[in-house]
Amino acid sequence: MKVTVDQDKCVASGQCVVAAMEVFDQREEDGIVVLLNAEPPAEQADDIRHAAAVCPAVAIEVRD
Amino acid sequence: MTSTVNPLDERDAKAPEYPMARAAGCPFDPPPALRDKQQEGPLARVRLWDGSTPWLATRYADQRALLADPRVSADINRPGYPRQAPMPPGGTGVSFILKDDPEHARLRRMVTAPFAIKRVEAMRPGVQKIVDDLIDELLAGPNPVDLVEAFALPVPSLVICQLLGVPYSDHDFFQDNSKVIINRNVTPEQRSVAHGNLLAYLDDLMGEKIARPVDDLLSGLAGRITAGELARDEAAQMGVLLLIAGHETTANMIALGTLALFEHPDQLALLRDTDDPRLIASAVEELLRYLHITHSGRRRVATADIEIGGEVIRAGEGLILANDIANRDPDVFAEPDRLDLRRDARRHVAFGFGVHQCLGQPLARMELQVVYSTLYRRIPTLRSAAELDRIPFKHDGSVYGVYELPVTW
Numbered sequence: 284m285k286v287t288v289d290q291d292k293c294v295a296s297g298q299c300v301v302a303a304m305e306v307f308d309q310r311e312e313d314g315i316v317v318l319l320n321a322e323p324p325a326e327q328a329d330d331i332r333h334a335a336a337v338c339p340a341v342a343i344e345v346r347d
Numbered sequence: 348m349t350s351t352v353n354p355l356d357e358r359d360a361k362a363p364e365y366p367m368a369r370a371a372g373c374p375f376d377p378p379p380a381l382r383d384k385q386q387e388g389p390l391a392r393v394r395l396w397d398g399s400t401p402w403l404a405t406r407y408a409d410q411r412a413l414l415a416d417p418r419v420s421a422d423i424n425r426p427g428y429p430r431q432a433p434m435p436p437g438g439t440g441v442s443f444i445l446k447d448d449p450e451h452a453r454l455r456r457m458v459t460a461p462f463a464i465k466r467v468e469a470m471r472p473g474v475q476k477i478v479d480d481l482i483d484e485l486l487a488g489p490n491p492v493d494l495v496e497a498f499a500l501p502v503p504s505l506v507i508c509q510l511l512g513v514p515y516s517d518h519d520f521f522q523d524n525s526k527v528i529i530n531r532n533v534t535p536e537q538r539s540v541a542h543g544n545l546l547a548y549l550d551d552l553m554g555e556k557i558a559r560p561v562d563d564l565l566s567g568l569a570g571r572i573t574a575g576e577l578a579r580d581e582a583a584q585m586g587v588l589l590l591i592a593g594h595e596t597t598a599n600m601i602a603l604g605t606l607a608l609f610e611h612p613d614q615l616a617l618l619r620d621t622d623d624p625r626l627i628a629s630a631v632e633e634l635l636r637y638l639h640i641t642h643s644g645r646r647r648v649a650t651a652d653i654e655i656g657g658e659v660i661r662a663g664e665g666l667i668l669a670n671d672i673a674n675r676d677p678d679v680f681a682e683p684d685r686l687d688l689r690r691d692a693r694r695h696v697a698f699g700f701g702v703h704q705c706l707g708q709p710l711a712r713m714e715l716q717v718v719y720s721t722l723y724r725r726i727p728t729l730r731s732a733a734e735l736d737r738i739p740f741k742h743d744g745s746v747y748g749v750y751e752l753p754v755t756w
Contacts, residue, residue: 292702300463
């Protein structure tokens with residue numbers, strides 16, 4: 284699984300961090316998304332897909 | 348000369364009024380007419396207070412698509428924007444929730460840091476203490492008591508005051524003015540006066556923060572003013588927005604949520620008997636979905652032609668996304684009208700969707716998790732002291748809730 288994030292689109296809702304804390308974090312200065320792991324293991328797939336689904340800015344892309 | 352009736356005009360003439368009324372005896376459910384519209388099709392025309400007939404979108408998937416669509420504008424000053432109320436005399440400045448990118452993003456990003464998940468988590472022990480202290484006071488005070496005044500309003504007011512750096516001792520002033528601003532039935536003049544009062548108050552506070560900055564959100568904005576990145580009136584506008592949004596919404600969720608739980612004793616028992624943070628978090632999402640207090644629709648205007656389900660929304664036409672009925676869409680939530688704290692409700696749109704989704708949602712979630720996991724455990728006999736039909740609901744509020752909730756224990 285490959286994950287990409289678009290920091291320009293991100294609105295810092297933090298929902299990805301709640302869904303998958305191992306994969307997503309937020310910049311200290313403005314809460315914008317930081318990708319911790321672009322190729323996370325399969326057992327995190329459900330959480331990451333959920334993060335992408337609830338991202339209000341549609342800023343997370345997931346490819347298998 | 349023969350006159351022909353344009354079918355579009357005919358449809359406009361039949362457009363039902365919006366907002367619609369809830370059914371008597373069903374204070375937790377969206378208006379039945381909204382459900383009818385959702386079943387009939389993706390889009391319908393509705394009539395607003397000013398006679399305009401914007402589109403109403405009722406289905407979950409369509410609403411999410413539209414709210415995330417860059418051809419959809421939140422700019423209240425664009426022609427065609429479906430206003431909730433008449434423009435106040437002389438107009439008022441608006442903060443970033445009623446602006447588009449890039450201006451929206453520029454301003455919003457100045458206040459996102461304190462709402463990051465880790466920063467909000469760090470506030471949890473302080474919020475727990477606020478909640479515990481207020482419950483101590485509640486138990487030591489009169490019984491029955493109005494839960495709104497004694498608990499539901501003080502919790503988020505204390506929290507947002509601390510975060511922004513607003514003196515809580517001014518709460519009567521800012522709560523009274525907030526109430527006017529979010530009431531659907533006040534005159535534009537009354538709303539304008541209340542908004543002006545809060546703006547002047549926040550402007551004074553900004554002056555103090557510029558002179559003596561401390562560690563709070565308004566001081567952060569003061570630093571940006573000093574650095575030339577932000578105008579003082581923009582900062583005051585943002586302060587008003589965050590102060591109102593920070594206490595009104597959460598207060599309504601606390602009181603209305605408690606009442607909904609009184610009406611669903613099996614669900615209340617779940618919360619009373621658990622210390623599982625996953626169940627508590629799930630309960631918060633479900634109550635957000637089920638109650639959906641922002642019941643006046645998300646308002647937008649199309650900037651280009653957009654096709655949805657065979658209909659075309661023309662550039663310049665207004666759009667209302669009724670998120671309350673989207674959260675009851677049976678295509679997304681099975682048995683949508685059932686309150687089920689164990690369901691996975693995390694996809695709800697109670698905070699909206701798209702770039703304008705609620706900035707304070709991590710704080711709101713954390714506050715509600717603390718409240719719902721504490722109040723009923725500490726006062727296990729807590730119950731309503733009034734019949735449901737005697738409780739004053741905020742049918743006239745742009746945010747739904749109850750004006751009073753007498754409780755006993």
